[in-house]
Amino acid sequence: SLLIPGLLFMVAGCGLIGTAQPASPAKGIQVRMIKAGIGLNEDHPQGQGLKKFKEIVERKTGGKWKVQTYFSAQLGDDLKMTEALKGGLQEITIPSTSPLVGTVKEFGIFDFPFVFNDPKEADAVLDGPLGQKLLQKLPQHGLIGLAYWENGFRNLTNSKHPVATVADFRGLKIRTMQNEVHINAFKALGVNPTPMAFSEVFSALESKTVDGQENPLATIESNKFNEVQKYLSLTNHVYTPFVFLVSKKFWDQLSDEEKKILTDAAIEAGKYERELNRQQNKKSLENLKRKGMQVNEFSPEEKKKAQEIIKPVIDKYSKEFGEDLVKQMYDEVNKVRGQ
């Protein structure tokens, strides 16, 4: 028929016009496949947040983007996935800031114990000038940081005895994140710290390679640490955030419209995740008690003592990360407190 040659001509014509145009910058929304991986499992608020992110992005791109989600360190631990982002082999990961100090050492200020009193203070500082200043240190390392999500206040579990005083820390072998502040702060308390990736923690606890670990309540429950840990001490010793990372190699291919969709989705899903995590932490405390964990408080007096003991470590790292930056953090916290 007459129709077919006409169609062919049109297709060929489009092709010609297409090649005549400059290859970049990308316009509109392209078809893209995105690999997003995290260390925690699908049930954890972080997993739910990642699923929410997928749903938002796929909807806003009219299905042109497909987000493939990988949970429980299927693509590797925080460090491995972050390296994959730098190399352009993976598009998204959401690690704790703690193991990222090898890339941007200043993230270590969030490893200082007892900085925030509640999650709202953390939100204000992370979403404010200081948090944004730190995100801007990422692009020179091949990473784009779009938002902070909540990991939360960390609490100590172990299989030996309740930790209710600073003296109770002595002699315990505790898994820590791969981070010098954590390692040295625990050393100061007389702990034998054993840094390792999160994906190895359960079996290290089960085989008694370590006596304990520390993580937010939602993580302790969703990873069933209660099955291999008897004692839970509500130390709330540090608030470590998650940071939503995108590969810069990927980011640089995106149109402005795509960048906006991605950024908005990371923030919106992050708000959802924070809220979910706060609710889950309350539920997890009840669930962990019900499942047989012996829970104790860690009093404000003991916290003060711990702070005194750890102070030389904090002073040392304040110099290393920049005293101005540390001061800015405390100033911003005080501002939120209205002081």
Ligand code: KDG
């Ligand atoms: O997905 C995040 C996890 O990989 C990890 O960052 C969790 O806080 C964590 C830990 O203890 O390693």
